[in-house]
Amino acid sequence: MSVTFAQGFSASGVAAGVSAVEGKKDLAVVVNNGPLDVAAGVFTANRFCAAPVQWSRKAVADGHIKAVVLNSGCANACTGKEGFQQSADTAARLGELAGVPAESIAVCSTGMIGDLLPLDNVLSGVEKAYGEVSDSAEAGELAAEAILTTDTKKKTVALEGAGYRIGGMVKGSGMIAPQLATMLCVITTDAKVTAEQARAALSAGVETSFNRIDVDGCMSTNDTVLLLASGASGVEPDAAEFNKLVADACASLSRQIIGDGEGASHDIRVKVTGATSEDAALACARAVAASNLLKCAVAGNDPNWGRVVSSLGTVPQDVAPYDPNNVTVDVNGVRVCDGGRPGRPRAEVDMTPREVHFDIDLGEGDAEATVWTDDLTHEYVHINADYES
Amino acid sequence: MSVTFAQGFSASGVAAGVSAVEGKKDLAVVVNNGPLDVAAGVFTANRFCAAPVQWSRKAVADGHIKAVVLNSGCANACTGKEGFQQSADTAARLGELAGVPAESIAVCSTGMIGDLLPLDNVLSGVEKAYGEVSDSAEAGELAAEAILTTDTKKKTVALEGAGYRIGGMVKGSGMIAPQLATMLCVITTDAKVTAEQARAALSAGVETSFNRIDVDGCMSTNDTVLLLASGASGVEPDAAEFNKLVADACASLSRQIIGDGEGASHDIRVKVTGATSEDAALACARAVAASNLLKCAVAGNDPNWGRVVSSLGTVPQDVAPYDPNNVTVDVNGVRVCDGGRPGRPRAEVDMTPREVHFDIDLGEGDAEATVWTDDLTHEYVHINADYES
Structure with missing residues (x-):
């Protein structure tokens, strides 16, 4: 079900030619169709944080994001100004397509550190992915698949509150340690919440979930957790219930990371x-x-x-x-x-x-x-x- | 050459039946024949420190130790009052043989955590080992062999100062991390130094050596580094040279631990x-x-x-x-x-x-x-x- 379980979201996952694995789906887009475009984000504390983290941290600071583009196969980390420009260019392209400024787009990357993105492939991939977005359950699954690297299975969540829904997807398998884990996570909801409510719920939820898993003690450069709210259900949720459901979604997704830790047998x-x-x-x-x-x-x-x-x-x-x-x-x-x-x-x-x-x-x-x-x-x-x- | 390289020291290594490996040498004795019985010690910072660490920390506190008994095959850690009594009994037996109080004997153990020693074997092993002590190079090598566990090779050092010598042996391969490493180390010298000089030289030497190696990030319950001075050379060393040589001995032995880290290929x-x-x-x-x-x-x-x-x-x-x-x-x-x-x-x-x-x-x-x-x-x-x- 993934990110499209909540109303007001469409998504897709395509093979853009970023990953070294021929034909692997490696680029996903998640679009918030509104009416709200509320968003909150939590990012790695690593001082060598990647270009997409630098970009997205600023983009989400005002509490609003229209869409997210995520790629696997290359982390775009430790790539200097050129890497930052690549994240900006990626956001700009999706922004053009969605009719919003680049600053309304979040960018997430995961994979090899120290390599620049194959930018042409990413930009054409964004066009392809945006052309295929759908609010179907299948589209959500394709997005959840496109963000995987050493993961062996998709990790998704779908929860129902009183009149509203929460969906989500995550990738992560190695380089997983507090604070946060090496992962990219997008959680969506059709609840009608403010940016402040979203931020509070996400911070609290992450603290007892993603911040309490540890595959290998290694902190990533690219960790990102985003919560997007469309308000499409029209329901203003009970705060306590909403906080609990967001925490439950974080707990479920982080637990799935441990269940798929690199090489793990227990x-x-x-x-x-x-x-x-x-x-x-x-x-x-x-x-x-x-x-x-x-x-x-x-x-x-x-x-x-x-x-x-x-x-x-x-x-x-x-x-x-x-x-x-x-x-x-x-x-x-x-x-x-x-x-x-x-x-x-x-x-x-x-x-x-x-x-x-x-x-x-x-x-x-x-x-x-x-x-x-x-x-x-x-x-x-x-x-x-x-x-x- | 090991601990007998310095004058005034005799040692031995015997198979006492502590190790699960049939016939493995697993008990060593190092005796300081004087004229001095100066000693300094540095121990693990682990709060679950083993019984022998609790015993030896007290024994060496006054700056004097006559002899050391070391066993592999069992750490006597997390064994409560009964374990502490075993260390005390071991020290008492070697003290009787050497004609000194139990409090003049240091005890070191390494191996499995959570098991008591096979005390009868240890006590008869102490008698056997004390009966075989010798100041020969071979005896020093036997002692260095008897303290090994997962180590694949003996680790020893022999250095010469201006008219005096420093010898040493160490075991350690896994559970190696700052502070200290999972290891037992005995360094001997025939230099004529005070307890204070020994303590200062050892503390400084350990800081830049054993405290700066890390095989697996795991701190042990049994780490012990002892420096024993016999004064047998009659030479009062230059303080700077002595400190440097002790530091060099620590550096050599700790470097040898890394060279024999569990499973290491680099x-x-x-x-x-x-x-x-x-x-x-x-x-x-x-x-x-x-x-x-x-x-x-x-x-x-x-x-x-x-x-x-x-x-x-x-x-x-x-x-x-x-x-x-x-x-x-x-x-x-x-x-x-x-x-x-x-x-x-x-x-x-x-x-x-x-x-x-x-x-x-x-x-x-x-x-x-x-x-x-x-x-x-x-x-x-x-x-x-x-x-x-």
Whole structure:
């Protein structure tokens, strides 16, 4: 269903000749047909942010975007002024077609860092894609397909509120880490919301979703999450419900990224409870989720709690107060570490499910946080030793 | 040559039945025969530090240690009061044999986290090892062998000052990250130094060596570096020379750890220059050295500078001020990124040498720092998915 699930949006996905893979769909367009053109965006914190990020951050600053063009196959990152001009030219072309200024167009790119776009292919691709836009479910799926790189499957979401809808698509598989993940995401809604409502809902939703997944600890140059609102339903949503649905859409899409992490054979949930604050819980969860050794152990179906506590022990006392002698670790429901010491035998843990849960209780307070990550497999190394990205 | 290169030291290495590998040498003893028994120690910052670390930190606090017992095969970490008592018992047994209090004995363990030691084996191993100590070069080599785990080779050092000597051994291959690395290290000297001199030399030496290597970003529970001084040469060394030699010994041993990193096919040097401060340079070097994506790229002989700058871009502006548009990256001497944009073609880079150099110039100041790491290979995943440690 993707971005066209919400009323007032049309989309398309075409093969424009950006990707090195012959015939791969690599360019998508999402058009907001209104009546509103409300938009909010969240972008990578990377200081080497890509040209399209620089462009789109400015474009969305006023809370309005008419359409988005996204390409896979080239990140247009670290490409200097020439790269920025390419993003501007791309926006200008779609703007001409849609009858709006370039500044009403957002641009997203993903792929290899350090290469300029094949601009002629992109510009003719924009024309082709704009000529094919449709509000059908199929068109939404084509757009979701065109933005993929090392992803092995499309990632979309479709949710219904009271009289309005939320749709979305995302790409992301490697170079995924807080803050944000290496991904491009477009969420659409036909709810009638203001730019401020959209911004607040998106910021809150991203914080507990895209900012809490970590495939490989590597922050991207191109991360972009956009929320577009058409108002086509005519419904002014209840704020709490709307915020929750946007957060649910972010959670679903980010969870799908973990489910398709490069080379992953397990999706790992690290949940830390009993912390003195959410920040403390989050710092602990992030430290555990970042452990290469733990991620390898999970790949080998080993419920290695020693690698959990050794990671936990790297978080400074002033960041997360706790007593190591009070910490418990459950792996898939079995308390293998109890009070900082060995608990139940590891052999009791069933590691065969795709999803592996590490539940860590610091025994110090009431706050909690959850981070998702993937295991570290031979396939991850293969993909990233052999794929130039 | 190892720890017996310096006069006044004897050592041994025996198979005590701690390791799961039948017949593997797994217990070493190093005895300081004096006349001095000066010692200094640096230990892991991990809050889940192991029982032997808790024991040895106290033992060395007064600046004096008579002997050290080290075992591989079991870390005695996260083992509670019972584990601490095992370290105390081990120290007591060697103390009895050497005719000194238990508090004059340091204990080091490495291996699996969360298991208690097979104490009977350890205690009989201590007796056997103490019975075999010798000041021969061979005895030093046996000790260096007995402390290895996933290491594939012994790591030793032997340096000569003006009338005195420094010897040393280290183990470490995985779970290697700042601060410190997962390793046990004993450095010996026959120089006549005070506890304060030893402490100062060791702290400074560790800071630019063991604290600047990173195999896999994972901090250990058992890291220990000990410096023992016998004074047997009768020579009071020049302070500057002594400090430099201790630092050289630390540098040599830590470099050997990188050369034997788990599964590594390349040793990677990340040198950051042009920073506003050493801390800024170090933060940048650590961020680059920690990138799984970059480490995979190197494993695939890909001089992927995009993964260098995307890691560099995660360091906050207030930590390391620089302008992305002024940054250059040389890989093995070829400037592939110039002013934040593509420079020379990657194809010009020869990635076949074992050692790969990333030289990053921030173009902002005069400070620099260097961090060493390894590439991330299939073999690393294999070792850590299949080996319980």
